[in-house]
Every structure is written in structure tokens, then in C-alpha cells.
Amino acid sequence: MISRLTICFYVSLVSSLVAQVSFNGITEPASDAELSFPVSGVLAELPFREGQFVQKGDIVGRLGNTKEELEVSRRQLILDNAKVDLKRTQQLYEKTGSISKEELDEKRATVKVAETELAIAKEDVNRRLLVAPFEGLIANLYGRDKGEGVELLTPVVRLVDASTCVFVCNLPATAVKDVKPEAKVEIKIGEATVSGFVSFISPVIEPSSGLLQVKARFENPERLIVPGAAGQLTFLQ
Secondary structure (H helix, E strand, C coil), X not given: CCCHHHHHHHHHHHHHHHHHCEEEEEEEEEEEEEECCCCCEEEEECCCCCCCEECCCCEEEEECCHHHHHHHHHHHHHHHHXXXXXXXXXXXXXXXXXXXXXXXXXXXXXXXXXXXXXXXXXXXXXXXXXXXXXXXXEEECCCCCCCCEECCCCCCEXXXXXXXEEEEEEEEHHHHCCCCCCCEEEEEECCEEEEEEEEEECCCCECCCCEEEEEEEEECCCCCCCCCCEEEEEECC
């Protein structure tokens, strides 16, 4: 009969062995996005080159939008006129009573409709702008240039932020059964060694390989470690 002490010793031994073994894996950027337009059109601007750094909110691409901009101007004029008309009607209603409450409410509704139509027109303009959702480097422009036609949801810009990276490896289930999320790890990539923590342990074993995917997150503020680089991960006790 196996004693409780023996079981504790065995678990401790397995954990110790896991902590001493290094597992191979690949580095990935924590943020990696292929940006596309939700509408089709002709590329009017690609202000950044591949390899350039952009801030969150920067416009990294624009489709031709002359028609949409003119519609915004038209809707703005309609709204401005509707507001002037409402102001005059409000003054007549308050000072002379020659305007009914129903007429005043109708003018107010006209302003609300004009405001909504202007917002829709502005959204049509915004849908033709490609905005960086996070800071990072332009990794790929897919060979595109100004004047080219672009279909909706076709990748135009690949944006990568490698200031935070994820080390991905596939391990035997027995190797990670005692590993918890947030567990500390050490990752060696080339000559560099960095510290990180377990950010994800797959709840499903891959049937074909019998392995579990594990991800460890680490900071790379100077971007010295290039995503795609192979390395080794070691669990720390």
C-alpha cells in the first residue's frame, strides 16, 4: 500500500523534474492584426512604409472618399438650416403663440433626423479609413499601392506589436499537469534569457499529437527578440 508520504514525495519529484526540463517553442507577438476595410474602393493613401512604427489611432490607410465627404458637407448644411428654423419657430412659439406645440415638435424632430443622417454620413467616411488599433510596426503592405482597387475585408496592412510577446510550445499533458496559470517561467531565445509567466494552458489535448498547447507571456520593451524566433522554456519552482 502506497503511503501518503510516498505520494507527496512522487508529486514533488515530478514537479522538480518538470522544472529542470526545457521545452522547445516559437515566439509570437502578443498583438498581430491584419487590417482591412469593411467596404470596397480605391486606395487613396498608404501613409506609412513597411517597418515604420505607428501609434494607436494613426490612419494607416484611406480609400477614396470624395463623394462621402461631400455628403457630410451636404448633411451638415441641412442640419444647420434645420437648427435655424427650429430656433425661429421656438421664438415665435414663446413670444407670439402663433405656432402650435405640434409644429414646434415637428421642427425638433426634423433636427433629430438631420443629426442622425449627418452621423451616418460621417460613419461612411470613417469606414474608408484604416485606423491602427494599437501601436506597433507595419509588418506587411501586401504589395499594395495607391490607386489600386481593394475588395472589402481584404488584408491591406499587417500591424505587429512585439513589445509584449508570447512563447508558444506544445507539451505532453504529464509535463503540465501540476503547472498553474501565472506560473513563472524562464525563456531562452538565442543569447537572450527573459522571465515570463504562463498565460494559457489549453484545456484540450490535440488528438493527433497527444500534446497540450501552453503559452507564456513576457515583456520585450526594446523589441530585441524578434517574433518567430525559436527558443526553450523552463518552468520555475
